[in-house]
Amino acid sequence: MTLPWQQHQWEHLRSYIAQERIPQALLITGNKGLGKQQLARQFAVALLCATPKADGTACEHCSSCLLVNADTHPDFIRVQPEEEGKGIGIGQIRSLITRLTLKPQFDTYRVVIINPADKMNNAAANAFLKCLEEPTERTSIILISEKPAKLPATIISRCQKLAIPTPDKETVVDWLAETLRCDDTMNKTLHCNVSLAQGAPLLALDYANDKTLALRNDCFEAWMAIAKQRKSPVIVAEDWHKLPAASLIFWLTSWTIDLIKCFYHTQVENLYNPDLNAPLQELSKRLELKGLYKLYDLLLLGRQRLDTQINKQLLFEEILIQWHELNRSK
Numbered sequence: 564m565t566l567p568w569q570q571h572q573w574e575h576l577r578s579y580i581a582q583e584r585i586p587q588a589l590l591i592t593g594n595k596g597l598g599k600q601q602l603a604r605q606f607a608v609a610l611l612c613a614t615p616k617a618d619g620t621a622c623e624h625c626s627s628c629l630l631v632n633a634d635t636h637p638d639f640i641r642v643q644p645e646e647e648g649k650g651i652g653i654g655q656i657r658s659l660i661t662r663l664t665l666k667p668q669f670d671t672y673r674v675v676i677i678n679p680a681d682k683m684n685n686a687a688a689n690a691f692l693k694c695l696e697e698p699t700e701r702t703s704i705i706l707i708s709e710k711p712a713k714l715p716a717t718i719i720s721r722c723q724k725l726a727i728p729t730p731d732k733e734t735v736v737d738w739l740a741e742t743l744r745c746d747d748t749m750n751k752t753l754h755c756n757v758s759l760a761q762g763a764p765l766l767a768l769d770y771a772n773d774k775t776l777a778l779r780n781d782c783f784e785a786w787m788a789i790a791k792q793r794k795s796p797v798i799v800a801e802d803w804h805k806l807p808a809a810s811l812i813f814w815l816t817s818w819t820i821d822l823i824k825c826f827y828h829t830q831v832e833n834l835y836n837p838d839l840n841a842p843l844q845e846l847s848k849r850l851e852l853k854g855l856y857k858l859y860d861l862l863l864l865g866r867q868r869l870d871t872q873i874n875k876q877l878l879f880e881e882i883l884i885q886w887h888e889l890n891r892s893k
Contacts, residue, residue, distance in 0.1 A: 588723065596764065599709075640674070641675075663699045797880055812869065821839070
C-alpha cells in the first residue's frame, strides 16, 4: 500500500516499469521516518512480481511474491550493516559483486537494496563503483540514504535520483489519526508527536506507540529543574547518558531554538514545542539572548560529535553545565 505522502514518487517509479526503463541504479533520499525503505521495497517487489496488479504493485500471490514474503527470494538482495552502529564493509560489497556475476534465477529482475548507502566505508564505496560501471543484466540497484552528501560524487552521478520530501503537518496528523484511530481529543498529542518527529510520519507513529512524548516531558522537567537550580547538571547527565542521544540532542536544541523564538515573540504555532509554550515564555524573560546562541552553538557541535566515539555522559555534562551557568547568571 502506497503511503499517502509518497503517491507522486510511486507514480514516478511506476512509470519506469510501464515504460520498461528500469534504472540500473536508483538513489532514494529523504529524512528519517518518511518511508524510504518501504517505498524501495514496494518498487523492488513490483519488479520481481510475475503478475503485477493494474496499479503496478505486486500481486502478493505468485511464487516470487511468496518467496519475497518468506525472505528467501534469490533475486532480492539486501546489503546493510552487519551490526548496529557499524558500517558496510568491503567484504559485503565483494560478496555482492560475486553474486552479481551470476544471472538472475527468475525471468523478471534482480533487485539489490543497500540501506543506508552512506554507511559504506571508503574501500566499500570504491569497490561498489564496479557494480555501477559494469552493470549486469536485468539488475536494479536501489540505494537508500538520509545523508546523500556523505556518498562519493562518483556514485551519486551514476544514479537516478528520487527525493521524498517531508509532508505538511496536517497531512501527517490526519494520517496518524486514521492509523491510530484517534478522536479529536487526541489532536493536541498528535501535533506534539509530529513536532517531535520533525514532521516525519513514521517516526511520529513510533513516538505515539512507544511513549516518547512522556520521555521528552520527563527530560524537559529535569532541564527546567537545572534552570531553577534544583538539580545538579552532573547527576542529570548521568541519568541521560542511557537514553537515545540523538533524540536528546534534538530536544535540547528544539527547546533552545524555541527560547530564542520566544525572545522575538514568535507565534505559538511556529514553535517546535507549542505544548511547552508557557514555561518557555516564562524562562525566556530572564535569559540572555547571547547566552542562548552560545548554547545553541554547543548543541550543534554536540550533534556532530554523536558520529564519533565521544563519551555521551561527558557530552551531556558539558551541555547541561553551560545551561546551568546560563541560568545562574540571572
